[in-house]
Amino acid sequence: MTKIVVLGGGFAGVAVARRLEKKLRADEAEIALVSRDNFTLFTPMLPEVSSGGLEPRHVATPVRAQLRRTTFVLGEIASLDIASRAVEARHPLTGNVTRLEYDQLVLALGSVTSTFGIPGVAEHALPLKTLEDAETLRNRIIAALEQAVVTPPGPGRERLLTFAVVGGGYTGCECAGELVDFFHSIVRFYRPLRLADVRMILIEAGKSLLADLPEKMGRYTTRNLARRKVELIIGDGVTRIDEHGIALQSGTIVPCATVVWSAGVRPSPVLRDLAGVPHARNGGILVNPDMSAIGTPGVWALGDCAWIPAKPGGDQNDKSAWYPPTAQHAIREGPALADNIVATLRGQPTKRFHYRSLGTMASLGARRGVAQLPGGFVLTGFIAWFLWRSYYLARLPGLDRQVRVAFDWTIGLIFPRDIAELRLYTERGQHQSEHDAGFDPPAPPA
Numbered sequence: 001m002t003k004i005v006v007l008g009g010g011f012a013g014v015a016v017a018r019r020l021e022k023k024l025r026a027d028e029a030e031i032a033l034v035s036r037d038n039f040t041l042f043t044p045m046l047p048e049v050s051s052g053g054l055e056p057r058h059v060a061t062p063v064r065a066q067l068r069r070t071t072f073v074l075g076e077i078a079s080l081d082i083a084s085r086a087v088e089a090r091h092p093l094t095g096n097v098t099r100l101e102y103d104q105l106v107l108a109l110g111s112v113t114s115t116f117g118i119p120g121v122a123e124h125a126l127p128l129k130t131l132e133d134a135e136t137l138r139n140r141i142i143a144a145l146e147q148a149v150v151t152p153p154g155p156g157r158e159r160l161l162t163f164a165v166v167g168g169g170y171t172g173c174e175c176a177g178e179l180v181d182f183f184h185s186i187v188r189f190y191r192p193l194r195l196a197d198v199r200m201i202l203i204e205a206g207k208s209l210l211a212d213l214p215e216k217m218g219r220y221t222t223r224n225l226a227r228r229k230v231e232l233i234i235g236d237g238v239t240r241i242d243e244h245g246i247a248l249q250s251g252t253i254v255p256c257a258t259v260v261w262s263a264g265v266r267p268s269p270v271l272r273d274l275a276g277v278p279h280a281r282n283g284g285i286l287v288n289p290d291m292s293a294i295g296t297p298g299v300w301a302l303g304d305c306a307w308i309p310a311k312p313g314g315d316q317n318d319k320s321a322w323y324p325p326t327a328q329h330a331i332r333e334g335p336a337l338a339d340n341i342v343a344t345l346r347g348q349p350t351k352r353f354h355y356r357s358l359g360t361m362a363s364l365g366a367r368r369g370v371a372q373l374p375g376g377f378v379l380t381g382f383i384a385w386f387l388w389r390s391y392y393l394a395r396l397p398g399l400d401r402q403v404r405v406a407f408d409w410t411i412g413l414i415f416p417r418d419i420a421e422l423r424l425y426t427e428r429g430q431h432q433s434e435h436d437a438g439f440d441p442p443a444p445p446a
Contacts, residue, residue, distance in 0.1 A: 001028065009036075015338075017338075035073075040060070043129075043327060051365075073089050078097055087099070111266060121238075161198050168210065169210065201232075217371075266284075310322055328357065
């Protein structure tokens with residue numbers, strides 16, 4: 001039978017496998033999905049995990065629970081050979097290698113954090129791409145408050161109580177807003193600290209927040225965060241991060257102990273040196289309108305790691321010429337790509353991917369948000385926040401997860417956030433998480 005291998009267990013990869021199961025008979029093809037995690041992370045809700053608003057397990061849906069007859073392989077990509085049509089996956093715990101041969105290969109490996117080669121980012125900043133990242137950030141904040149309580153007033157305490165987020169896009173703005181809510185909820189437990197002692201900073205090198213969205217959304221976000229005492233540094237980029245703080249292009253030094261890095265992403269490093277497929281300037285895979293890799297039969301790509309043309313002859317510097325790497329698009333790309341694989345196997349013509357965005361949304365915390373609806377209509381404030389929650393709750397895979405998240409939100413209306421510092425992640429897991437996020441920390445002690 002035809003062997004189909006899907007690499008990646010995120011929105012895009014799971015959507016492909018589910019559609020293939022529906023369209024192909026059991027005797028028509030064997031389907032396998034390889035992922036380094038055995039769950040799909042609902043990334044839009046990750047900032048709320050970092051602020052203690054949601055339990056980590058409630059935004060993670062097991063891959064096996066979403067598939068019926070697809071063979072699931074837990075492993076990291078050890079090797080990928082387009083010429084011999086084979087993939088090797090290494091189990092993260094045992095190190096055992098599983099070899100999978102394929103006739104059709106789907107690349108859905110997503111993206112990792114980009115440091116842009118700025119000195120000190122890998123060593124001193126925290127990414128926000130995985131569950132371990134969110135838990136690490138939450139524990140770092142709580143540890144800083146605990147240490148500040150026993151530190152005499154002065155520069156040392158001020159540095160501990162200064163928290164900076166670098167990057168004014170979706171993740172940066174949502175993270176800053178959620179952390180402000182977190183501080184409002186928990187600082188009262190840390191006497192003699194006061195809320196006014198905590199300094200929250202958002203740094204954006206560009207000219208505005210949410211620069212890729214309508215100007216009204218950026219203006220509202222700026223006003224909302226400033227009103228909630230978030231210090232905004234806009235138009236001044238980071239040149240260096242060290243153990244003392246952040247150095248900016250203007251020469252300003254921002255002393256701080258905790259830095260969240262959300263300034264950009266790049267495709268998975270597994271694809272960067274992959275021979276046999278054409279690459280875009282950032283390492284992503286260039287594909288045809290039907291999501292097949294250019295000049296490489298049997299290879300397909302979608303999601304964050306693919307450049308899918310939205311119009312013919314697109315310039316790589318023209319963002320409007322390519323579909324954006326968002327969860328909204330990945331969910332739709334998956335079924336379309338699966339349909340094209342089915343058409344290829346049955347000798348039928350494939351179809352170009354076409355999708356018109358339903359809009360964009362961002363939650364700013366404090367029951368406020370921004371949203372762009374079809375037709376360019378913009379909502380701000382409580383209505384936008386309520387729409388954000390309603391839409392993403394409906395998109396969360398699994399009724400059990402939807403109920404658990406709704407319960408977390410209800411509990412959050414009554415009780416303060418939890419301040420227990422649970423160091424449940426392993427040292428190896430933490431280093432692996434940082435490596436997977438695009439950082440290269442020192443190897444953990446033996």
